[in-house]
Amino acid sequence: MRIVIADCSAVYTGRGDTKLGQGVRAIIIKEDGAVSIHNDVGNKPLNYMGKGNLFTEEIDDDGNIVWKFDTTKENLTLTMYGLISDSQHELILDDEGLVRDGTESQLQEWLAANPTALGGDYTLIKREYPTGDGPVDLLVQDERDGSYVAVEVKRVSMLGTVGQIMRYVAGLQETPEFEGHVVRGMIAALDIRPKTSLLAEKRGIECVTVSEAWRIHKANRSLLEEQTATPTPPAEEEPKPRGFLA
C-alpha cells in the first residue's frame, strides 16, 4: 500500500463528473490498483477508482506530476503541486478476512428452516423463488387456507421494500401456476420502520418483526455450539422444497 500526502487537485469523469479543487489530501493506492483520495473528514473518499485501472504518470507544462487512473469507461486525473510525504507499506492479510454475523442471508437461512417463525402454519416452498420480476426471498404456503405468501426478508425494512414486494406479488399472480390461487406479500425483518409498516398495511402486505425470535435462536445456537464443541456436525438439515416444483 502506497500512501501519498500531497497538495493536489482532481478531475473525474465516468459515471458522473466531479471536480476537486486544490488542497492537501491523502492518496492511497492499494496493491490491487484501487486508489482513493481522502480529506480529513468522514469515511468516504472524495475521489476513487476501483481495481483494474491503468495507472500512468506524466509531467504537465507547469512541471506538476499528473497521475491518471483510466478504464474504458472512467478516468481519474490527479494533479500534484507539491509532495509532502510518500511511503510504501507491506500489508499482510489474514486468510480469514472479515467475518460477518447477523446478515440478511443468515436471517433468510434461518427462516427457511423455521417458517413458523413467520407467525403462522407456514410451509416452505422454495428459497429465492423466481417470480419473473426477480427472485423473492422465500415462497411459503399457508397450511390453513392453502394460499401462497411471498416473503421479503430484511434486516431493516424501509419504504422501498413495499414496492419490491408489490412487484414480486404482481409477478407471481401473472404466472399460470398461480392461476386461481391467492398470493399475498409479507415482510419479515428485524426492524420494520413505522411508515413502512403503515404503507404495507395499506397495500395488504403483512409485516412480521422477527427480532425477538432471532435473538433467541442465536442464543440457543451459541449455547449448542459450546455444549457440543464439535463432536458431530449438528446436521442442521434444510427442509427440502415441496409443492409443484421441486
Next chain:
Amino acid sequence: MRIVIADCSAVYTGRGDTKLGQGVRAIIIKEDGAVSIHNDVGNKPLNYMGKGNLFTEEIDDDGNIVWKFDTTKENLTLTMYGLISDSQHELILDDEGLVRDGTESQLQEWLAANPTALGGDYTLIKREYPTGDGPVDLLVQDERDGSYVAVEVKRVSMLGTVGQIMRYVAGLQETPEFEGHVVRGMIAALDIRPKTSLLAEKRGIECVTVSEAWRIHKANRSLLEEQTATPTPPAEEEPKPRGFLA
C-alpha cells in the same frame, strides 16, 4: 490525519457483528474522529466508525495496545500486537470541496424546467409532489388528454424503480383529487436497464431515455457560460449549499 500501520485484529458490534482476525493493516484516524481499517484490497475499509465516537486507549493483559471507538449504539475494538508505522499529517481542505455534475437533482431541475423533453406535450404540475406514499420526483400533465403522469427521475434506472413508481401511482390514484382522472407512471433516466424497461412496459409504465437531450442541454449551457463570461452574475445563482463545514 493519523495513519498507523499495525499488526492488529478488530471486533465490531452494533448494526451487525464482525470479527477481523490478526493481520497487518492501515488504520486511518481523521480530524473529526472518523476511523477506518484498510487491508490492501478495494476501496472499502474492513471496519470503520463514523465521526462522533469516544476514543480510548488501554493496554490489555498481554501488553497489547487496545483502541476503542464507542458510541451509544456501536463499538469498535482494535487490538494491536505490533506497530509498524505511526504518522500524523496536517491536511488542508479547499473551501470548494468536491463539485459534482450530472447528479439526479440536476436532471430533475432540468426536466422540471423543460417537461417537453419527456417526449410529449407535458406541463409541470409540481416537483417533489407528495403522493401519500412519499414524494414523486415530478408530476406533469399530458396536455393531449389531460391525464396525469408521475415521473421518477434517475441517473441509472434499475428494477427497483418500477416498484417505486407503482407505489407512487397507487398512492395518487387513492387521492380524492385524482378521482376520475387517469394517472400514469413514467421513468425518465440517462440509462434504463433492459430488464427494467421490459418490466416497466409490462406494468404500463412509460420509459424515456433522456441522455441525448441532456448531453445537448449541457453543451448549450457551458457554451452560454463561456459567452457571458461573468459580466454580470448570470442570475443562475445556486443557493450555495456547501459541503462539509458550515
Next chain:
DNA sequence: ACCTGTGTTACGCGG
C-alpha cells in the same frame, strides 16, 4: 433525533 433517498454508492453472487 429520526426518517427518507441518493451515490462515480462498493461489493459479491449469479447468469
Next chain:
DNA sequence: CCGCGTAGCACAGGT
C-alpha cells in the same frame, strides 16, 4: 462480462 440486490452501506437533507 453484465445484471441484480445487499450493506455495520455513508452521507445529506428534511421533519
